[in-house]
Amino acid sequence: MEKLILGNLTQRKIGYGIVQPGNNIYSGVHVIKVYNIMAGLSKLSDLDLTATEIEEKYSRTRLKGGELIVSIVGTIGKTAIVPKEFAGCNIVRAIALIDIKEEFLSLWTKYYIDSPKGQEYIKGNLNTTVQPTLNIKSLSNMPIPFYGTVYTKKAVNILSTIDNKIQLNKQINENLEQQAQALFKSWFVDFEPFKDGKFVDSELGMIPEGWRVGYYTELVDIKGGGTPKTNIKEFWNGSIPFFSPKDIGPSCFVLNTEKYITTNGLENCNSNLFPPYSVFITARGTVGKVVMVGSEMAMNQSNYALLGKQNISQFYVYLITLQLVSHLLKKANGAVFNAITTRDFASERIIIPFYSIIKSFSSIVKPIYENILLNEFQIKSLSQLRDTLLPRLMSGKLEIKDNSYD
Numbered sequence: 239m240e241k242l243i244l245g246n247l248t249q250r251k252i253g254y255g256i257v258q259p260g261n262n263i264y265s266g267v268h269v270i271k272v273y274n275i276m277a278g279l280s281k282l283s284d285l286d287l288t289a290t291e292i293e294e295k296y297s298r299t300r301l302k303g304g305e306l307i308v309s310i311v312g313t314i315g316k317t318a319i320v321p322k323e324f325a326g327c328n329i330v331r332a333i334a335l336i337d338i339k340e341e342f343l344s345l346w347t348k349y350y351i352d353s354p355k356g357q358e359y360i361k362g363n364l365n366t367t368v369q370p371t372l373n374i375k376s377l378s379n380m381p382i383p384f385y386g387t388v389y390t391k392k393a394v395n396i397l398s399t400i401d402n403k404i405q406l407n408k409q410i411n412e413n414l415e416q417q418a419q420a421l422f423k424s425w426f427v428d429f430e431p432f433k434d435g436k437f438v439d440s441e442l443g444m445i446p447e448g449w450r451v452g453y454y455t456e457l458v459d460i461k462g463g464g465t466p467k468t469n470i471k472e473f474w475n476g477s478i479p480f481f482s483p484k485d486i487g488p489s490c491f492v493l494n495t496e497k498y499i500t501t502n503g504l505e506n507c508n509s510n511l512f513p514p515y516s517v518f519i520t521a522r523g524t525v526g527k528v529v530m531v532g533s534e535m536a537m538n539q540s541n542y543a544l545l546g547k548q549n550i551s552q553f554y555v556y557l558i559t560l561q562l563v564s565h566l567l568k569k570a571n572g573a574v575f576n577a578i579t580t581r582d583f584a585s586e587r588i589i590i591p592f593y594s595i596i597k598s599f600s601s602i603v604k605p606i607y608e609n610i611l612l613n614e615f616q617i618k619s620l621s622q623l624r625d626t627l628l629p630r631l632m633s634g635k636l637e638i639k640d641n642s643y644d
């Protein structure tokens with residue numbers, strides 16, 4: 239095994255990005271932030287923009303596409319390869335640019351940083367005087383194991399094939415989610431399937447005859463959550479997923495949670511065990527994020543569970559809630575929206591169609607969300623496979639047959 243020094247592999251000197259990008263603006267240069275890395279770099283539109291005159295001072299970290307980037311402040315050690323379509327973007331102070339010419343070596347370095355050994359190096363070199371920070375010198379001095387070009391390319395091929403399948407599933411799910419939301423808008427906002435029928439006036443505008451204006455809570459039950467006492471060990475590290483706003487990701491489903499509780503923990507908190515497809519909304523801190531759960535799950539007091547009444551499907555509940563949250567955030571008129579309360583839900587007026595129409599719509603979107611969930615479980619399985627293989631491949635001790643990566 240040979241050990242390469244990371245700083246000697248790069249075309250450009252390893253460095254961090256824009257120190258003060260300012261507030262997000264309507265036009266300018268896209269900048270990648272740490273949460274963008276964690277969410278996955280899928281769309282330019284997900285990025286904030288900084289003023290061109292600010293970005294010009296940091297042309298040294300302007301991206302061409304294909305570079306490795308790693309978070310070095312706050313949440314440290316998260317990596318990504320910059321997509322080619324992100325050329326011209328830049329990064330912020332909390333991210334370091336690692337520009338390695340050879341694609342296979344850039345990927346190998348990414349996977350090594352992701353591995354337990356790479357993360358161990360990072361943790362051992364943190365500066366924690368103010369907030370956790372990995373300085374550029376320590377990153378540049380990171381030793382990267384190298385077992386020869388042939389082995390490295392094979393290992394990278396295996397891992398990147400898994401990652402590519404994960405990314406493909408994410409893109410499929412994003413498209414499916416967009417389809418479901420477009421269908422909801424077509425049916426219940428634009429009323430396109432009902433254009434040939436009679437419309438009547440209401441306090442929310444013209445609506446199909448027979449529909450009415452009512453309250454959100456006529457259709458949805460709202461349940462609170464709770465947290466077991468943190469100082470009682472018997473309540474924690476069990477098998478029951480325990481949802482908090484930290485568990486929100488880019489998907490409309492949540493499968494994994496940071497914390498798990500025991501049956502005793504569940505019995506000693508104010509949360510129920512909610513079934514798959516329950517809708518959760520974050521109500522404090524990170525406000526207004528709406529997800530469905532992919533398995534039985536409990537939740538803390540920073541969230542509400544939203545359950546359909548009268549056999550209203552959870553898919554309809556999810557989609558109507560997305561619309562409701564958008565309305566609530568607009569009502570805030572730019573103010574900081576610190577919390578959503580049960581009073582907010584109870585006061586919201588919505589258009590209520592015939593229940594038979596809700597049922598018909600739900601039967602159309604049900605297979606869409608079932609497919610999304612199946613893909614999410616496959617993503618979870620593939621991620622576990624990759625994470626199992628990663629340290630073994632990084633050790634150089636795993637024999638790779640010639641046909642194992644075709």
